[in-house]
Amino acid sequence: MAGHSKWANIKHKKGAEDAKRGKIFTKLVKEIIVAARLGGGDPDANPRLRTVLEKAKQNNLPKDNIDRAIKKGTGELEGVNYEETVYEGYGPGGAAVYVESLSDNKNRTVADVRHLFSKHGGNLGENGCVSWMFDKKGWIPVNKNDAEEDVLMEAALEAGAEDIRDEDGVFEVITPPDAFEDVKAALAAAQIPFGDEAEVTMLPQTTVSLGGTDAEKMLKLMNALDDNDDVQRVHTNADIPEEVIAAAG
Incomplete structure (x- = not known):
């Protein structure tokens, strides 16, 4: 799990820079459109929409942008039809x-993703080649200084959490995807602060420790994929040393 925690922190810091460039707004708008199209425009009845609206608020996405995106998703306004696609490979x-x-153009996206894998020392594989190494889970990081373990466990487990793990000064609360919002609400009610990086994600079952040039190339690959406008989320089981992350800024 350490690998996921490090990548989540990298994404969180990188997100601040992406927000300045408006790049993160594009991804949030796409996610809102698709969430509203699949589950309707009412966040109270649409957990996926509710989650992305929280992220939009954290990143200061203007309300007008949010309202237009929801209306495009529900069909009240004309909009682009975005397709969800997963790509799997090795770094x-x-x-x-x-x-x-x-x-909105899968041919363009697969060509771009394949190019990025090749450019940074990886290769795009077939569907299913790595998905079995991950589990879809809710992931909520809580700083160990912000919560007593027994209090955290009681609030989280009663709300449906599966596990609480101790990783490098952080309690990681793991939930089934459908219990993610309930557990967050329970932590908030117990006045336990948690990180903005909390998300429903693909958690690796085990991690692969990388070092030297492999670690540096892997970090560049992850960042390059994350920078692509068509890519929403990138997951890996790579555990990259802290010194490599620090050297990359």
């Missing part, structure tokens, strides 16, 4: 990479 050192995308 440097054989680490697994699982890429989620929303695209």
